Amino acid sequence: MKKLEGRVAIVTGASSGVGRGLAKVLAENGARICACARRVEKLEELKAEVEAFGGEVLPVACDVTDVDQINNVVAQCVERFGGIDILINCAQGAMEYREINDVDEAYALEAFESGPLASMMFMKACFPYLKESGHGRVINTASAAGYDGNAGFGAYGMAKEAIRAITRTAANEWGKYGITVNVFLPIIATDFFRETQPAALKSLEAKTPLGYIGTTEADCAPLIVLLVSDEGGYFTGQSYMVDGGIHKHS
Numbered sequence: 001m002k003k004l005e006g007r008v009a010i011v012t013g014a015s016s017g018v019g020r021g022l023a024k025v026l027a028e029n030g031a032r033i034c035a036c037a038r039r040v041e042k043l044e045e046l047k048a049e050v051e052a053f054g055g056e057v058l059p060v061a062c063d064v065t066d067v068d069q070i071n072n073v074v075a076q077c078v079e080r081f082g083g084i085d086i087l088i089n090c091a092q093g094a095m096e097y098r099e100i101n102d103v104d105e106a107y108a109l110e111a112f113e114s115g116p117l118a119s120m121m122f123m124k125a126c127f128p129y130l131k132e133s134g135h136g137r138v139i140n141t142a143s144a145a146g147y148d149g150n151a152g153f154g155a156y157g158m159a160k161e162a163i164r165a166i167t168r169t170a171a172n173e174w175g176k177y178g179i180t181v182n183v184f185l186p187i188i189a190t191d192f193f194r195e196t197q198p199a200a201l202k203s204l205e206a207k208t209p210l211g212y213i214g215t216t217e218a219d220c221a222p223l224i225v226l227l228v229s230d231e232g233g234y235f236t237g238q239s240y241m242v243d244g245g246i247h248k249h250s
Contacts, residue, residue, distance in 0.1 A: 002030030003229045009086035010034045010077055012064055012122060015042035018141065018186055019090030021216030022224055027055035029225050031086065034077035036062035064091045064118035065110075074125040084129035086137045086228045089119040092159065097152040108155045115159035120166050123181075127174070136179035137228040140167045144185050144243065160185075164239055171237030180236035182227050186220050187243035189213040208244035219244075 009026050013019035015037035023035050027050045035043050035057050043059030050057045058080050062069045077084055093114035094107055119140050130136025142164045144150070146157030167183040174181060189201055204213050214220065220242045226232050227240075241247045 002028075003225060003231075004086075005030035007031045007085040007228070008034070008077065008081040008083055009088060009228070010036065010073065010084060010122070010126065011088040011090065012036050012062070012073075012118070013089075013091035013141075014046060015039040017090070017190055018188065018216050018220065019088070020046055022088055022090065022221055023057070024050060025217055025221035025225060026086070026088075026228070027057065028053065029229075032056045032058075032081050034058045034060060034073065034081070034084075036060045036064075036073045037091070038063055064122070065093075065113040067121050070118065070121050071125055074122075074129075078129060083133060084126050085133045085135060087122060087126045087130065087139070088224070088228075089122055089138070089140045089163075091115075091118055092141065092156070094155050094159065098155065099152050100154040103155045108158070111155040111159040112162070115156075116162035116166055119163055123166075123170060127179075130174075130179050131177045134178055135230060135233065136174070136177065137232065138167075138170065138174075138179065138181040139224055139227060140164075140181070140183040142167075142183045142185045142239065144187055144241070144247065147185060147241075147247070167239070168237050175236060178233075180227070180233060182235060182238050182240065184220070184223065184240040184242050186216070187213065187241075187246060188216050188220050190216070204246070207246045210244040212244065214242075214244060 009031045011023040014023045014035035047057040094111035143160040145153040146160035170181040
């Protein structure tokens with residue numbers, strides 16, 4: 001029996017990058033996936049890829065800055081699959097290099113609304129079903145850019161650190177219902193990144209003791225699968241660096 005057999009997962013930002021990779025691996029482990037993003041054509045490609053190995057994906061268009069669209073995703077997921085066991089929040093906008101002096105109110109709000117606010121609204125909408133599940137799991141996505149205070153990513157970093165804060169609060173409030181809430185900070189490289197930014201990739205590789213930067217499917221997803229499985233029931237309120245040892249803690 002597959003580790004996530006019978007589980008239902010919503011994955012936001014599933015059209016590309018980390019969200020797409022996690023949706024695919026969760027499906028490989030038996031979960032039925034409600035995949036949402038703005039680019040429906042990319043979700044349809046994911047659906048076809050997952051169906052090719054016997055998995056199941058419900059694609060739903062969603063702008064995560066619109067609460068009505070968030071509620072629609074949850075409603076469609078429940079109608080199709082009967083409940084929700086897992087929520088993976090990967091969506092995030094405002095990812096441009098923009099120093100603080102160049103950040104205007106609209107851009108800062110874009111970062112906030114598409115990141116921590118959207119994550120919280122998805123969590124709130126999913127809560128009744130996560131509670132009913134008896135083994136609800138929430139995984140949020142932060143970034144080393146916020147943790148390290150990387151120059152040029154003030155708005156993005158602010159949003160990502162806010163996601164870590166709401167994760168800790170939800171872990172405290174929802175633990176009594178058997179719901180775990182964790183956040184991960186991935187440093188991984190997509191094929192597009194490898195092809196278009198070889199210098200940046202080489203710089204990152206030089207920082208990790210392992211000498212390479214991993215991928216979502218091979219190096220990030222195994223942790224997420226563990227955390228959302230029955231085996232992950234004792235892990236909550238934590239931030240997990242998935243970075244090949246770039247950030248080392250005592």
